[in-house]
Amino acid sequence: xxxxxxxxxxxxxxxxxxxxxxxxxxxxxxxxxxxxxxxxxxxxxxxxxxxxxxxxxxxxxxxxxxxxxxxxxxxxxxxxxxxxxxxxxxxxxxxxxxxxxxxxxxxxxxxxxxxxxxxxxxxxxxxxxxxxxxxxxxxxxxxxxxxxxxxxxxxxxxxxxxxxxxxxxxxxxxxxxxxxxxxxxxxxxxxxxxxxxxxxxxxxxxxxxxxxxxxxxxxxxxxxxxxxxxxxxxxxxxxxxxxxxxxxxxxxxxxxxxxxxxxxxxxxxxxxxxxxxxxxxxxxxxxxxxxxxxxxxxxxxxxxxxxxxxxxxxxxxxxxxxxxxxxxxxxxxxxxxxxxxxxxxxxxxxxxxxxxxxxxxxxxxxxxxxxxxxxxxxxxxxxxxxxxxxxxxxxxxxxxxxxxxxxxxxxxxxxxxxxxxxxxxxxxxxxxxxxxxxxxxxxxxxxxxxxxxxxxxxxxxxxxxxxxxxxxxxxxxxxxxxxxxxxxxxxxxxxxxxxxxx
Ligand SMILES: Cc1ncc(COP(=O)(O)O)c(C=O)c1O
Numbered sequence: 001x002x003x004x005x006x007x008x009x010x011x012x013x014x015x016x017x018x019x020x021x022x023x024x025x026x027x028x029x030x031x032x033x034x035x036x037x038x039x040x041x042x043x044x045x046x047x048x049x050x051x052x053x054x055x056x057x058x059x060x061x062x063x064x065x066x067x068x069x070x071x072x073x074x075x076x077x078x079x080x081x082x083x084x085x086x087x088x089x090x091x092x093x094x095x096x097x098x099x100x101x102x103x104x105x106x107x108x109x110x111x112x113x114x115x116x117x118x119x120x121x122x123x124x125x126x127x128x129x130x131x132x133x134x135x136x137x138x139x140x141x142x143x144x145x146x147x148x149x150x151x152x153x154x155x156x157x158x159x160x161x162x163x164x165x166x167x168x169x170x171x172x173x174x175x176x177x178x179x180x181x182x183x184x185x186x187x188x189x190x191x192x193x194x195x196x197x198x199x200x201x202x203x204x205x206x207x208x209x210x211x212x213x214x215x216x217x218x219x220x221x222x223x224x225x226x227x228x229x230x231x232x233x234x235x236x237x238x239x240x241x242x243x244x245x246x247x248x249x250x251x252x253x254x255x256x257x258x259x260x261x262x263x264x265x266x267x268x269x270x271x272x273x274x275x276x277x278x279x280x281x282x283x284x285x286x287x288x289x290x291x292x293x294x295x296x297x298x299x300x301x302x303x304x305x306x307x308x309x310x311x312x313x314x315x316x317x318x319x320x321x322x323x324x325x326x327x328x329x330x331x332x333x334x335x336x337x338x339x340x341x342x343x344x345x346x347x348x349x350x351x352x353x354x355x356x357x358x359x360x361x362x363x364x365x366x367x368x369x370x371x372x373x374x375x376x377x378x379x380x381x382x383x384x385x386x387x388x389x390x391x392x393x394x395x396x397x398x399x400x401x402x403x404x405x406x407x408x409x410x411x412x413x414x415x416x417x418x419x420x421x422x423x424x425x426x427x428x429x430x431x432x433x434x435x436x437x438x439x440x441x442x443x444x445x446x447x448x449x450x451x452x453x454x455x456x457x458x459x460x461x462x463x464x465x466x467x468x469x470x471x472x473x474x475x476x477x478x479x480x481x482x483x484x485x486x487x488x489x490x491x492x493x494x495x496x497x498x499x500x501x502x
Pocket of ligand 1: 249
């Protein structure tokens, strides 16, 4: 956390008993208008009630409801590209910035189609990811010049290794990044002309090369193997070393520490570059933080400047040219675009310290990090914002004692309107990892069916452009939720006399 005093707890919503003032802007995309919450210009309550302005949906939707707001993905990519472009000009950096989307954060079709449409390179981690890229390529959504970076374990004999070798025929700009020496063999024997990356062993706050060497990390290679791999690649007629991968961790919230942790990797890059002039890209992987609560800020501009000047300093010291800089943005790309909306179906006092509000879905299976990691997400009412608030605790509809919010160990208070009649609420900032961890379709905790999903876009290929939002009308796509029959069939139930369905 930077640029403001450290809050005693994460701010997850409205923290007062008084109503929210009209026009109050909670963050860059959530605003109170006439007692209701708007997601950019979308009246969220209207999706359920149909009252107020006609938003072009043509129907109401059942709750719970997942919202996917694609223009925010474009905004994130556009903003980070602009930040690095500015920093490159400011510090006179002689290299490019390359934005890659880390697809593990959210592999849904509408997300991948949007990141590719916004010009992002593509990072992947498993064999099905290759199939996704193949489909995107066949649809013309993955242009030939776009880099596809293959991270993850891909030893000889695995489906992933074979699929990468196969996909090379369809997409030339494919860069496997070696996690391990044994990943070299399938590339060597393929005879195909691969650009290759090397991933260093580094995870967490490894401030020196020695600490990096001793880090307890299942990712990447230690130094001796990095050099060995580089030698093998240089000797192979079909392989070219082009990328160095130095991811240090996830959600790096201190910009100075983030760059400091990258320094040993930059040193190794520079030394390798002296011996292997084909090396051209320094990839810092993921870790770019993003606000999941209302108090979090991060100075992205300062981070970009600091990273570029550090690269200049270290490469200058070794007498090698600065590299192109790549980041693999997972959480940063997709956190904001996803929300999950619920209705409060019961309020009970039960002689508890705080009243319980019960929602018509599960907190723990909708965003598992809230109970598994005690992670905070933004939680706000969709209506009654112009009424008094009170501190409450929220319960999901499952029978699980962990299905609560705020997380059990949290000090963050949650305030919601006292009036619970027809009250809807939303969790925001849940677009990264949560859906992939909770699973799509299938069977869920307490056999709750999966919610409807509303994909929202705005006219044209860019709902958001570098010079601001387009005020075009919304485009909606509805994905139906699971029916009771879907859930039953998935679990192997069938009507008497019917054949088993699985
Ligand atoms: C190799 C690699 N790149 C990128 C990412 C994305 O990280 P983040 O979501 O912090 O951007 C991850 C996440 O685990 C990763 O393992």
